[in-house]
Amino acid sequence: MNMAVDPRQTPGTAPAALELSGITRSFDEGDRQLHILRGANLRIEPGEMVALVAASGTGKSTLLHIAGLLERPDEGDVFLGPVNCSELSDAERTTIRRNDIGFVYQFHHLLPEFTAVENVMMPQMIRGLPRKEAANRADELLKYMRLGDRGSHRPSELSGGEQQRVAVARAVANAPRILLLDEPTGNLDPKTASYVFEALSALVRASGVATLFATHNLELAGRMDRAITLADGQVKDL
Numbered sequence: 001m002n003m004a005v006d007p008r009q010t011p012g013t014a015p016a017a018l019e020l021s022g023i024t025r026s027f028d029e030g031d032r033q034l035h036i037l038r039g040a041n042l043r044i045e046p047g048e049m050v051a052l053v054a055a056s057g058t059g060k061s062t063l064l065h066i067a068g069l070l071e072r073p074d075e076g077d078v079f080l081g082p083v084n085c086s087e088l089s090d091a092e093r094t095t096i097r098r099n100d101i102g103f104v105y106q107f108h109h110l111l112p113e114f115t116a117v118e119n120v121m122m123p124q125m126i127r128g129l130p131r132k133e134a135a136n137r138a139d140e141l142l143k144y145m146r147l148g149d150r151g152s153h154r155p156s157e158l159s160g161g162e163q164q165r166v167a168v169a170r171a172v173a174n175a176p177r178i179l180l181l182d183e184p185t186g187n188l189d190p191k192t193a194s195y196v197f198e199a200l201s202a203l204v205r206a207s208g209v210a211t212l213f214a215t216h217n218l219e220l221a222g223r224m225d226r227a228i229t230l231a232d233g234q235v236k237d238l
């Protein structure tokens with residue numbers, strides 16, 4: 001694979017887990033253009049947990065889609081570690097997305113016909129891990145998410161908070177470099193949201209994965225390392 005290493009990065013300085021540089025993104029709305037991102041920059045270090053708190057429609061999902069290589073920006077670069085993903089083909093980006101990026105959305109998107117353990121095994125098996133190894137890691141991750149006794153349950157047999165904890169375990173199953181969460185607790189009551197967050201942050205701390213967590217929940221944002229917002233198409237500290 002042609003891993004385009006960025007020549008601009010200073011030798012000797014560790015690369016960020018995720019770096020967005022000069023990201024612009026506009027959408028056509030009728031006969032006018034919506035300039036959602038206007039040269040946004042963001043750097044997240046390995047192990048850092050960053051809250052993204054911004055008003056509806058300011059471009060949080062757009063930013064997460066670009067960071068997660070689901071969309072390309074109009075301009076700007078996305079680095080994951082030392083790799084400039086903007087210079088890669090779609091196939092190479094898909095491989096990185098599968099192996100190095102974990103996603104959790106507001107709705108869990110678990111496969112309904114599979115058990116919790118099987119859902120957590122799935123990304124590992126797609127990556128080529130032997131079944132036994134994938135099962136052992138899935139068990140371990142579910143235990144970590146305090147779901148040790150729920151492994152054989154299907155999503156419909158789990159509560160909303162349990163489903164989201166399985167979704168978190170699945171997202172980190174391949175030990176990604178970055179974890180991207182788009183309102184993962186948005187559908188949960190405050191107490192359940194707090195519990196899911198606690199389990200998630202313990203896992204994040206133990207694994208050292210970098211995390212970008214979009215939320216409207218200021219209490220949760222306050223428990224992360226720092227919070228950022230989007231204003232005028234730019235990333236600003238909150």
Ligand SMILES: Nc1ncnc2c1ncn2[C@@H]1O[C@H](COP(=O)(O)OP(=O)(O)OP(=O)(O)O)[C@@H](O)[C@H]1O
Nearest residue numbers: 027028034036054055056057058059060061062063
């Ligand atoms: N594919 C698209 N085509 C046209 N407009 C789009 C597209 N994607 C997003 N937009 C517009 O860009 C703006 C930002 O959308 P985005 O989903 O990123 O916002 P958000 O901050 O995540 O909002 P919310 O908190 O409500 O989920 C919105 O005005 C949206 O309508």
